[in-house]
Amino acid sequence: MKAIVCRELGLPEKLVFDDIPDPKPGPGDVRIAVKASSVNFPDALIIQGKYQMKVVPPFVPGAEVAGTVVEVGERVTQFKKGDGVVAFIPTGGYAEQVVASAHTAVLLPPSVDFTKAAALTLVFGTSLHALKQRAQLKSGETLLVLGAAGGVGLAAVQIGKIMGARVIAAASSAEKLALCRENGADETIDYSTESLKEAVKKLTKGRGADVIYDPVGGALAQDCLSCIAWNGRYLVIGFASGTIPDIAANRLLLKGASAVGVFWGSFTAHEPQVNAENIAQLFAWMKEGRIRPYVSKTYPLNEAAQALRDMLERKVTGKIVLLP
Secondary structure, three states: OEEEEEOOOOOHHHOEEEEOOOOOOOOOEEEEEEEEEEEOHHHHHHOOOOOOOOOOOOEOOOOEEEEEEEEEOOOOOOOOOOOEEEEEOOOOOOEOEEEEEHHHEEEOOOOOOHHHHHOOHHHHHHHHHHHHHHOOOOOOOEEEEOOOOEHHHHHHHHHHHHOOOEEEEEEOOHHHHHHHHHOOOOEEEEOOOOOHHHHHHHHOOOOOEEEEEEOOOOOHHHHHHHOEEEEEEEEEOOOOOOOOOOOOHHHHHHHOOEEEEOOHHHHHHHOHHHHHHHHHHHHHHHHHOOOOOOEEEEEEHHHHHHHHHHHHOOOOOEEEEEEO
16 A cells, blocks of 8 residues: 655655555454545654654654545454544554554544544544533633644634633734634734734733633743633643743742643543543534534645645644545
8 A cells, every 4th residue: 555654753855655565453453444634733743753652663654534444353343344434543644544443433424524524533622622621611711722723723713612712813824813713713813913912911801811722832831821811721732833831830820720731642542431422522513513624725645745844834724634
């Protein structure tokens, strides 16, 4: 089969489009013919050896796929050949086929498009877990979303509105903020041209944001802790800026606030039943038209390096997907 192979750690241009053997499922696995493979920011870090999960080359990157089951292991009873599924895996997704543990796969409703399904699991799963289990966001609260035009950001905007929050979307351009408004944001902040903390204070009349969803990190983290409300929750989602911030613990103390880590991958392993309930809720909302995965661009599999380069250079809005 064809696959994208990381033979040595480095930038996307080091990746190789190559023939490798078809994967073989174990007793508890399913083998999937990949119809769509989502490109996520952690993929760009893993190939450079910069992610918290270290992978030794050679390996096939890619953690999120949608496709059709072509073979099931002897202990698998919940899936059969021909089923449409979405699966979250450690690596292996940038390929024509992949093997996934059956407990990480979810049966797709018949009407769900493979491309949209591949764009749903990680970003919407992360955002629902963050806002529901970690932040316990309440109707009427103010939610500030940084990097709001990215994959997890747009998901947080949409889910925040479903949960009844007033959503302030922060991003780095007028074009990105227009997309946030199209996805339900009540207010917007361009943090490339104005102070994030001052803008939030103005929009909340000095009260601050109850929940802050931060996939960016870097210098903006300090602004977040300066404009968080009393009893606020600052969600640590990731570090797209490339810099892990030092959290100012005194600001948490003064506001009675909490800094809360969100790692969806570990959550799925530690609490699989709760995650399954979250995913079922997401598919129900998608069927009702209440959430809409936004895929801004698709690429053929052999252009995976360009897709990752576009992500690293912040040229991406919403989600991008590889089509083997």
